Amino acid sequence: ASVALPVRAEGRTIKWRLASSFPKSLDTIYGGAETLSRRVAELTEGRFEIRVFAGGELVPAFGVLDAVQQNTVECGHTASYYYYGKNKALAIDTTLPFGLNTRQLTAWVMADEGMGLLREMFAEYNILNFPGGSTGAQMGGWYRKEIKSLEDLQGLKIRIPGFGAEIFSRLGAVPQSLPGGEIYPSLERGAIDAAEWTVPYDDEKLGFHKVAKYYYYPGWWETGTHLVFYVNKDQWAALPPSYQAAFEVAANEAHLEMLARYDAKNPPALQRLIAAGAELRRFPDDVLLKAYETAHQVYAEESTRNPTFKRLYDSMMAFQKRADAWWGVGESPMSNFQQAVRRMK
């Protein structure tokens, strides 16, 4: 049944610019913003146009939060832990060492207290946040020498940012801050001993396996890394409600699709890396246990001086305690059986 009716008055044309933190070469992560832009255009018959700019084109890659807050651009696509220097609580929007896995983080955000608490925090920046994709659990990076125990971390020069750097430093390593493009040459000439990046599909592009063949897991400092879309709140308030709905639903779709893409692309990428000489290694138990303890000390200290961190962290940890107990019944036993039976064959 279809009837012609007078059309409503909201058919306005709106043009936004989206500043991404990511280069086009990281097609899966950068593609999240393209998915959003394309879908919003379809939904609004081309009336709401969001033009996507790669990291550095309009504003610096790590200047997206400032640019959206200051209305230099209407919106952005980034990872909140890049702004850890402003407030460590921002990392909770992305991932924490020994934090939630990606399904749990999505559940805490979309179906528990997460989104409400995150929006309280982002309101301080005049920003409205939306889910912006996920990579899933990340790898633990590339090492020129094997890590056989905590001893081998002493003095280790490793490229790693944020909370991960803080924990590695307390374990005796010497964290380095390097942009993506400088990692390979630094590893090659031995200026650093190790570097973490992301997941096999993206790591492969940077070719780290050629200069540091030991590829460690699990990436305990990124247990389910989430990206985010930022929107300037004044710009948001000026949108017709149906355009707001278009942005919101397209962000949720981009969130779902990015993880699906990584889950399809990482398996063959890992196979190619191994064929090219990468050697998989699991972090030894003493490293994992000490890192776990240290992470929780760091969180306890941060909680005493940062009420925003404490509010978000307490909610997330209460969720994690419940969610992990269920994960250990609902998902892990099935995954572990599938792994075991395939090894037996």
Place this chain on the structure above:
Amino acid sequence: ASVALPVRAEGRTIKWRLASSFPKSLDTIYGGAETLSRRVAELTEGRFEIRVFAGGELVPAFGVLDAVQQNTVECGHTASYYYYGKNKALAIDTTLPFGLNTRQLTAWVMADEGMGLLREMFAEYNILNFPGGSTGAQMGGWYRKEIKSLEDLQGLKIRIPGFGAEIFSRLGAVPQSLPGGEIYPSLERGAIDAAEWTVPYDDEKLGFHKVAKYYYYPGWWETGTHLVFYVNKDQWAALPPSYQAAFEVAANEAHLEMLARYDAKNPPALQRLIAAGAELRRFPDDVLLKAYETAHQVYAEESTRNPTFKRLYDSMMAFQKRADAWWGVGESPMSNFQQAVRRMK
């Protein structure tokens, strides 16, 4: 920047009816269709209205495929394995015993060959399929007595449908087909010995723990159960492109949101069930191994006589082989460490 422009001609009012297979009491699964309907209305400023009817209101709960195919309703929300009797390949749209977990199934569908192959199959029914939510990995059901080995399955009267029933039967059990409402009284009076349903949040509503206290995991026959939206292809073709986009994006959002809701609701439900006397048990290894072997025999036999099944199955299994290898590096070691460290404390 916002400019008033002449509005396009597509502002048509369209009213559809959606037949759900689910009762309103299963709020999370039924809610997937409500999420879709509400979002489509917002996106189209109320012009595309999808009215949701619970299972049995317009057509029988398991009559949704027929009703959409025959244009009795424009669209539906259901699980394709209900139509296993028409073609066993339809189960692959939902879940297979020892099949993909929910992230892997979403990835195979959205970012690998899955959607193309599924749409070929559904074209035979004049239906276009869209992702319709997920419960995650399910539980293995409720048992009046413990299952300590394969022996204990001999003669066991268990309520279970589909491929799960076929495998249980080959293992010596006696599968029963019973609608949801008859399970509790049958268990209570001992007419059946066991029954599988879904996940803690939904199982709790039916109260099985009061009459069969052993709650088994993993639910190896539903490793990541997916729901689906069906649309009649002639009705789809008559939609303006922006309304098609609205339906498609809203289905993806509903898919994401349902899993988030189950992931938030199952953990406290499991805690409540245990507090009420449910006793968790893992299926013994001999049961899991024999069920695994049997499942793959069943698939091999079906593949020889059913080319649609073979096409979908071969693609899915090739994906699973790659994806499980990555899962064993990327996700499982992190989950297993988190489980272990929490047990130690």
